[in-house]
Amino acid sequence: MRVRAIRGAITVEENTRLEILNKTKKLLSTIIEKNDLCYEDIISIIFTATRDIDAVYPAVAAREMGLTQVPLLCCQEMYVEGSLGKCIRVLIHVQWADDRVPQHVYLEKAVNLRPDIAQT
Numbered sequence: 001m002r003v004r005a006i007r008g009a010i011t012v013e014e015n016t017r018l019e020i021l022n023k024t025k026k027l028l029s030t031i032i033e034k035n036d037l038c039y040e041d042i043i044s045i046i047f048t049a050t051r052d053i054d055a056v057y058p059a060v061a062a063r064e065m066g067l068t069q070v071p072l073l074c075c076q077e078m079y080v081e082g083s084l085g086k087c088i089r090v091l092i093h094v095q096w097a098d099d100r101v102p103q104h105v106y107l108e109k110a111v112n113l114r115p116d117i118a119q120t
Helices: 017-034 059-064 108-112
Strands: 002-011 042-049 072-076 087-096
Touching: 002 017, 002 108, 017 059, 017 087, 042 059, 059 072, 087 108
Parallel strands: 042 072
Antiparallel strands: 002 087, 042 087
Protein backbone atom coordinates (compact mmCIF):
# COMPACT_ATOMS: atom_id res chain seq x y z
CA MET A 1 0.00 0.00 0.00
CA ARG A 2 1.12 3.53 -0.76
CA VAL A 3 0.25 6.50 1.42
CA ARG A 4 -0.45 9.73 -0.40
CA ALA A 5 -1.79 13.16 0.50
CA ILE A 6 -4.39 15.14 -1.43
CA ARG A 7 -4.78 18.89 -1.01
CA GLY A 8 -7.78 21.03 -1.70
CA ALA A 9 -9.43 24.32 -0.86
CA ILE A 10 -12.63 26.25 -1.39
CA THR A 11 -13.97 29.63 -0.33
CA VAL A 12 -17.29 30.58 1.17
CA GLU A 13 -19.20 33.78 0.57
CA GLU A 14 -20.76 33.94 4.03
CA ASN A 15 -19.78 32.71 7.47
CA THR A 16 -22.95 30.67 7.98
CA ARG A 17 -23.42 27.06 9.00
CA LEU A 18 -25.26 26.21 5.77
CA GLU A 19 -22.69 27.85 3.48
CA ILE A 20 -19.71 26.26 5.27
CA LEU A 21 -21.25 22.78 5.25
CA ASN A 22 -22.41 23.00 1.62
CA LYS A 23 -19.07 24.26 0.33
CA THR A 24 -17.09 21.73 2.38
CA LYS A 25 -19.26 18.92 0.99
CA LYS A 26 -18.72 20.26 -2.53
CA LEU A 27 -14.95 20.25 -2.00
CA LEU A 28 -14.87 16.76 -0.48
CA SER A 29 -17.20 15.33 -3.13
CA THR A 30 -15.08 16.77 -5.92
CA ILE A 31 -11.88 15.40 -4.39
CA ILE A 32 -13.48 11.97 -3.92
CA GLU A 33 -14.75 11.95 -7.52
CA LYS A 34 -11.52 13.22 -9.14
CA ASN A 35 -9.43 10.70 -7.19
CA ASP A 36 -11.85 7.77 -7.48
CA LEU A 37 -11.75 7.40 -3.70
CA CYS A 38 -13.63 4.96 -1.53
CA TYR A 39 -14.18 6.00 2.07
CA GLU A 40 -12.02 3.02 3.08
CA ASP A 41 -9.06 4.63 1.22
CA ILE A 42 -9.09 7.65 3.53
CA ILE A 43 -6.73 7.50 6.51
CA SER A 44 -7.48 10.95 7.97
CA ILE A 45 -8.49 14.48 7.04
CA ILE A 46 -7.15 17.73 8.41
CA PHE A 47 -9.30 20.81 7.82
CA THR A 48 -8.13 24.38 8.26
CA ALA A 49 -10.26 27.47 8.06
CA THR A 50 -9.30 31.11 8.01
CA ARG A 51 -10.10 33.09 11.13
CA ASP A 52 -13.21 34.62 9.55
CA ILE A 53 -14.93 31.20 9.47
CA ASP A 54 -16.35 30.16 12.81
CA ALA A 55 -20.05 29.28 12.38
CA VAL A 56 -19.41 25.50 12.31
CA TYR A 57 -16.53 23.06 12.08
CA PRO A 58 -15.92 21.99 8.45
CA ALA A 59 -15.49 18.41 9.70
CA VAL A 60 -19.22 18.31 10.43
CA ALA A 61 -19.77 18.17 6.66
CA ALA A 62 -17.59 15.05 6.39
CA ARG A 63 -19.56 13.37 9.18
CA GLU A 64 -22.83 14.26 7.45
CA MET A 65 -21.45 12.66 4.26
CA GLY A 66 -20.94 9.38 6.14
CA LEU A 67 -17.23 9.64 6.97
CA THR A 68 -17.89 8.44 10.50
CA GLN A 69 -14.87 6.15 10.90
CA VAL A 70 -12.26 8.58 9.55
CA PRO A 71 -10.24 10.65 12.04
CA LEU A 72 -10.93 14.35 11.41
CA LEU A 73 -9.21 17.43 12.79
CA CYS A 74 -10.10 21.12 12.43
CA CYS A 75 -7.53 23.88 12.93
CA GLN A 76 -7.37 27.58 12.30
CA GLU A 77 -5.24 28.51 9.29
CA MET A 78 -2.34 30.79 10.15
CA TYR A 79 -3.24 34.41 9.49
CA VAL A 80 -1.08 36.21 6.95
CA GLU A 81 -1.88 39.81 6.18
CA GLY A 82 -3.40 40.17 2.73
CA SER A 83 -4.04 36.44 2.31
CA LEU A 84 -7.19 34.85 0.92
CA GLY A 85 -10.08 35.06 3.37
CA LYS A 86 -13.09 32.84 4.01
CA CYS A 87 -11.12 29.81 2.88
CA ILE A 88 -11.41 26.18 3.92
CA ARG A 89 -8.46 23.92 3.16
CA VAL A 90 -8.12 20.15 3.45
CA LEU A 91 -5.25 17.72 3.62
CA ILE A 92 -6.53 14.19 3.03
CA HIS A 93 -4.25 11.25 3.74
CA VAL A 94 -5.10 8.21 1.63
CA GLN A 95 -3.86 4.67 1.20
CA TRP A 96 -3.84 3.15 -2.28
CA ALA A 97 -2.73 -0.23 -3.56
CA ASP A 98 -1.71 1.25 -6.92
CA ASP A 99 0.47 4.10 -8.19
CA ARG A 100 -2.25 6.70 -8.71
CA VAL A 101 -1.16 10.32 -8.69
CA PRO A 102 -3.24 12.52 -6.36
CA GLN A 103 -5.49 15.05 -8.09
CA HIS A 104 -5.55 18.19 -5.95
CA VAL A 105 -8.69 20.32 -6.11
CA TYR A 106 -9.02 24.09 -5.71
CA LEU A 107 -12.46 25.63 -6.19
CA GLU A 108 -14.12 29.05 -6.12
CA LYS A 109 -11.68 31.85 -5.21
CA ALA A 110 -9.24 29.24 -3.87
CA VAL A 111 -8.07 28.67 -7.45
CA ASN A 112 -5.80 31.64 -6.75
CA LEU A 113 -3.85 29.54 -4.22
CA ARG A 114 -2.63 27.10 -6.88
CA PRO A 115 -3.57 28.35 -10.35
CA ASP A 116 -1.11 25.85 -11.82
CA ILE A 117 -3.28 22.90 -10.76
CA ALA A 118 -6.68 24.46 -9.97
CA GLN A 119 -9.83 22.77 -11.22
CA THR A 120 -12.18 25.08 -13.07
